[in-house]
Amino acid sequence: MxxxxxxxxxxxxCKGCGVCITACPNSVLALSKNVNGKGYHYSEAxxxxxxxxTSCALVCPDGVITVYKVKx
Amino acid sequence: xxxxxxxxxxxxxxxxTNVLTDAIMHYCPGCGHGTTHRIVAxxxxxxxxxxxxxxxxxxxxxxxAYNYFNVDAIGAAHGRAPAIATAVQxxxxxxxTFTYQGDGDLAAIGTAETIHAxxxxxxxxxxxINNGIYGMTGGQMAPTTLLGMKTATSPxxxxxxxxxxxxxxxxxxxxxxxxxxxxxxxxxxAAAVRKTKKAIRQxxxxxxxxxxxxxxxxxxxxxxxxxxxxxxxxxxxxENMFVKYxxxxxxxxxxxxxx
Ligand SMILES: Cc1ncc(C[n+]2csc(CCOP(=O)(O)OP(=O)(O)O)c2C)c(N)n1
Ligand code: SF4
Numbered sequence: 001m002x003x004x005x006x007x008x009x010x011x012x013x014c015k016g017c018g019v020c021i022t023a024c025p026n027s028v029l030a031l032s033k034n035v036n037g038k039g040y041h042y043s044e045a046x047x048x049x050x051x052x053x054t055s056c057a058l059v060c061p062d063g064v065i066t067v068y069k070v071k072x
Numbered sequence: 073x074x075x076x077x078x079x080x081x082x083x084x085x086x087x088x089t090n091v092l093t094d095a096i097m098h099y100c101p102g103c104g105h106g107t108t109h110r111i112v113a114x115x116x117x118x119x120x121x122x123x124x125x126x127x128x129x130x131x132x133x134x135x136x137a138y139n140y141f142n143v144d145a146i147g148a149a150h151g152r153a154p155a156i157a158t159a160v161q162x163x164x165x166x167x168x169t170f171t172y173q174g175d176g177d178l179a180a181i182g183t184a185e186t187i188h189a190x191x192x193x194x195x196x197x198x199x200x201i202n203n204g205i206y207g208m209t210g211g212q213m214a215p216t217t218l219l220g221m222k223t224a225t226s227p228x229x230x231x232x233x234x235x236x237x238x239x240x241x242x243x244x245x246x247x248x249x250x251x252x253x254x255x256x257x258x259x260x261x262a263a264a265v266r267k268t269k270k271a272i273r274q275x276x277x278x279x280x281x282x283x284x285x286x287x288x289x290x291x292x293x294x295x296x297x298x299x300x301x302x303x304x305x306x307x308x309x310x311e312n313m314f315v316k317y318x319x320x321x322x323x324x325x326x327x328x329x330x331x
Binding site for chain 1: 080085102
């Protein structure tokens with residue numbers, strides 16, 4: 001059974017602390033080269049490897065990550 | 073974005089709770105205050121006690137906690153949150169009064185209020201953020217600052233001769249007969265967040281059952297005060313703070329946990 005996940009990051013609220021990047025077991029996330037309105041390099045998914053484990057969302061101090069998951 | 077096709081309500085596994093407002097928190101990037109706010113709010117949501125919870129906000133970085141928790145709240149003078157919580161919980165014994173305090177607030181200026189509220193066994197929940205420093209005022213030494221740790225007021229590092237020993241106030245409070253549940257947790261990894269959330273849930277359940285004082289210490293980072301990146305600060309916390317402030321239960325069901 002395959003598991004597929006997706007993260008939606010509210011980039012305008014993200015402060016680019018990077019805690020989610022260390023928390024992700026599958027190295028899905030990285031800081032963007034671009035900045036948001038506050039000047040932070042926000043977090044974004046860079047590979048299609050998300051398993052919807054919610055680790056990133058659990059450690060996010062600003063609650064900016066929403067996670068979806070399906071079992072295929 | 074990857075897999076946009078699965079972004080549907082039926083596949084949702086995590087989103088920010090509505091017990092937190094949509095206000096953007098003023099905390100520094102990566103600060104454990106935000107994470108701890110979120111899990112306190114999640115517990116309040118899961119227990120269905122949003123209309124019963126009363127937050128007593130401290131002075132310190134979390135002074136504006138009442139802008140973020142979507143519950144009734146009162147701001148206390150510095151250190152006095154447990155005294156205010158005493159009054160509120162006694163007036164409204166069926167509600168859920170909790171204080172949210174830093175280490176400067178709880179273990180320095182508020183030591184008397186903290187100790188006496190715990191000694192009286194007030195039926196309150198205390199959430200205690202120990203980041204070893206005064207964050208809000210610019211990183212001065214707190215009672216909990218580690219030996220050797222450099223702060224704005226101990227620029228060469230804390231010494232016993234000049235500043236005395238780091239105060240393990242949580243262990244001290246566990247000695248008091250009024251405390252029912254005392255635990256020390258952290259929020260730097262997903263596993264730690266899950267455990268801390270369980271502990272906070274336990275504290276609120278104890279309050280529902282009128283068991284006396286429950287305190288959850290969260291060993292946290294203050295990356296601005298420590299002058300590190302958030303990720304470095306979490307690593308430093310594990311290597312240094314956890315040695316003096318080991319993670320785990322200290323008192324459960326009114327009995328001290330044997331080490
Ligand atoms: C009576 C009084 N004395 C001193 C202060 C200044 N003051 C504001 S916050 C603070 C320290 C807060 O530190 P802590 O409780 O550790 O919280 P943090 O900011 O680290 O979260 C101090 C001393 C004050 N506001 N009121
Ligand atoms: S100063 Fe420290 S405790 Fe205060 S918000 Fe910033 S990181 Fe958090």
